[in-house]
Amino acid sequence: MLRVDLTRKKYVVQELDASVARDFIGGRGLAIKILWDELPPGVDPLSPHNKLIFAAGPLTGLTNVNMGKLVVAAKSPITGGYGDGNIGAWAGVYMRRAGYDAIVVEGKAERPTYLYIDEKGVQFLDASDLWGLNTWATEDKLQKIHGRDAGVISIGPAGENLVKYAVVVAQKGRAGGRPGMGAVMGSKNLKALVVKGRGEIPVADKAIGKMGLEAVEQGRKMPGYNFWMRQGTTSTVEWAQEASVLPTYNFSEGQFDEFEKIGGAMVEKMEVDLKSCPLCFMPCGHWVPAEGGVAEVDYENIALLGSNLGIGDLSKVAELNRIADLMGMDTISLGNTLGFAMEASERGLTKEHGFKIEWGDYKAARDLALDIAYRRGFGDLLAEGTMRASRRLKAEELAVQVKGLEVSAYDCHAAPAMALAYATSPIGPHHKDAWVISWEVKTDRFGYTKEKAAKVIELQRIRGGWFEAFVSCRLPWVEISLPLDWYPKLFKAATGLDATPEYFNEVGDRIYALIRAFWIREYGYWSRELDVPPPKWFKKPLTKGPLKGAHLDYGKYHEMLSHYYDLRGWDENGVPRRSTLRRLGLDYVAPVLEKYVELK
Ligand code: PTT
Ligand code: SF4
Known part of the structure; x- marks a missing residue:
């Protein structure tokens, strides 16, 4: 386990306690054990005392049965409770190849910093030139310096500006840590992790490679495999419409008249690229043209940035998704927050703030998403999430959240x-x-x-x-x-x-x-x-x-x-x-x- 103290610019490598590994295994288990044991109770999630944990598990990095995943966890700034996410990232695979099962980051760097991590240890490098860059530009710049084969996890402006639902981003289409893990990273002045381990991950039985190949072979023959490869999670739009659970107009309805324009079939028709997390045999990263470029779309993103806002145009939805990825903001909370703003505006509750936005107004939604990332104007309030914003606007019943976090894309009026x-x-x-x-x-x-x-x-x-x-x-x-x-x-x-x-x-x-x-x-x-x-x-x-x-x-x-x-x-x-x-x-x-x- 690698322990990094940003305040003192020091690191140590620690043995992982075998009994902890047996009782909690790794990933989320290791993360909660560390947070319970080490966090001072009641700590401010955005203070240097919070710990940001990147925790692999014993399977991370091993075979092509989709094992390129990593848990990112901390005390959450949006809920005040436990927060984590599960991100597909080469950085996670390389972290294990460097010999670390987890990286625990604490403290706060004096100035913008990024960490370069490999078998030899950690370098604390200046990120002043990277601060303010979006996640794609950050990744490009760091790979130019450290090589295309370096694993990068970074934050965008939303994380820097402590948007309560900022995420960390890898490979331009992977986003993790919905409950504000990007804001925790920003609060530590940490712009990115660059990881480049190249060692072998020790295993008890080398037959694991062959076993993985057999599992992949079986997976490819499963009846659902071919359809999955065509539409991935996005076919859930059609399923959710049929089942009346597609979040529509800020979770007021379960069906959207224009669902076909944003559904899996439309994704399949418009697709320009298919990408994946590392070590995956069934890629689900479907890329489609967006108004300002291209973006990876998943079911949750489409539902919350599409039907939930009354937007029935896939390239517009993809553009909102692209902005969220570039800025490093969770699409689920963003879609909820924009939907909440539209409903509150419809009811005249935002008038005294001089703010107005209508259902389906894509241009206004795009501008507002950027205002949230940069905490400008009304966007500053929405950057706090729907629970806090609804309290200010006296509109608590319009906020679709539990414990402060916004609900993902299933309407539950009848579930x-x-x-x-x-x-x-x-x-x-x-x-x-x-x-x-x-x-x-x-x-x-x-x-x-x-x-x-x-x-x-x-x-x-x-x-x-x-x-x-x-x-x-x-x-x-x-x-x-x-x-x-x-x-x-x-x-x-x-x-x-x-x-x-x-x-x-x-x-x-x-x-x-x-x-x-x-x-x-x-x-x-x-x-x-x-x-x-x-x-x-x-x-x-x-x-x-x-x-x-x-x-x-x-x-x-x-x-x-x-x-x-x-x-x-x-x-x-x-x-x-x-x-x-x-x-x-x-x-x-x-x-x-x-x-x-x-x-x-
Ligand atoms: C995940 C959450 C999801 S769940 C989606 S779409 W999904 C959203 N994707 C976002 C995105 O994209 N850009 C963005 N700026 N914000 C986003 N927020 C939303 O984040 C994700 C996949 C998916 S796609 C799912 S269901 C599965 N989730 C897994 C999980 O939780 N655990 C696990 N062991 N395996 C999983 N496999 C699938 O992974 P979070 P990812 Mg994810 C563009 O991060 O915090 O867990 O939130 O990380 O690498 O993108 O993989 O229909
Ligand atoms: Fe899982 Fe999709 Fe990532 Fe493959 S690309 S590992 S299926 S989330």
Whole structure:
């Protein structure tokens, strides 16, 4: 583990504790363990004391079964709780090849700095000439200096200007750390990481290479593979329209009249390039022409920057996406924030700020996105995210957020289990931990059952536990049904450890409990109201489409939430029980939590 102190311009290399590796594996597990153990409680996320962690897992960098992924984590400036993202980056692969499983950055550089990292250690280099550049220009410039084969992770102006939902960017189309990891990097005056390790990653069994090839071969033969290669995540637009869950007009409706103009079929028609994360056999980075160049589009980006704003033109949506990538801003929070501004403006709530924007006004949206990145005018308020902006405008019911983070692209007026998945997600409402909605719309769409709570937990264990801890892209399993049993085998070959699904599940539960404890410690209290989805889905029914009139039921939602807590071994208030902490080997957490809440 590489520890970098920007304030003192020092670094040390530390052995990773074997018991921590066994209990938490890596990636998100390692990140939360470090944040729990080392962060002073209540620390300002944008202060030098926060720690920005780039954590690989034992699978990162090993085979072509989509293993070029890296977790980036810190205390989040937008939620004040645990934040992370999972980014595809050569920097992650090269970090492992340099001999590091994680890089932990703390302190604050005196002036703009970038880090050059390889087997020999760390150089602290001057980034004054890079400060102010967008992420693409930064990457180009750094690769000119350090070679095209250097892995670069950087921030853009949004991260420098501490936009609360700034991300870190790699390879021009990969963006990670939705809950403001780019702002944490900016607060440290850290413009970029350049990583160039070339060693061999040690593995327990060299047969892992052959095993990876076999898994890839099986993956390529899966029935969904060819269609996936044509449209990637973007075909979800058509699926979401059909299922009435496509966020439209700031999550007011679940269907968009112009969905075909921004859907997967249109992406396929307009595509000019296909790119991927490193070590991937099923690329999903579809590039299409944008008004000012080209951009990579994914489902979330299209839905939130398209239907959610009433924009039915793919090249315009792609341009908003391009701006977000160049500036280093999360497209999900940006699309939510722009949609919130449009609805607030329609209702006359922005008038006293001298601000107006209409649904579907692409030019105004583009200008506003830039104003947010540079914190100009009304953009400065929107750079704080919808929770804070809505408080200022007295428009809380228009903000589609939980715990301060904006919801990703699934409308839940008629999807209670997905609403539960959002409300209990450990980073705030993101689909990564439990994309339960595809199962839910096929089964009991309107129910609030214990079975649904159990399904959310089952998915959270696999998606938020396994894949975020051993760190590998989950899409081979999710999208083309590559059998899950490949992963314990690959894990054993990498580490030498026998890993059963039960072991991974227990690690997942441990990570979830520790992340929940972290939120409680940082908030200084807990309430089940923090695990409730946005008011809009309860109070403002859908007005159109086959599900007209649908909305969530508050009482029934709470019943389902109680099932969820119960199955997790958490009390009625969402606090892990003493017995649960003991079972998971987290006894050391109890005395800390007792300072803030009653432990049952
Ligand atoms: C991810 C989130 C997503 S989830 C999308 S589209 W998706 C958005 N993409 C953005 C973007 O692009 N530009 C931008 N400026 N902001 C963006 N914000 C949004 O970020 C992403 C893929 C995707 S595409 C998904 S579902 C899967 N997510 C995985 C995950 O979370 N874990 C895992 N083990 N594997 C995953 N595989 C897939 O990875 P965050 P990426 Mg990502 C242009 O970063 O913070 O997790 O947010 O990083 O390399 O782009 O991969 O329909
Ligand atoms: Fe990256 Fe997509 Fe490949 Fe996953 S499937 S590794 S997100 S390019």
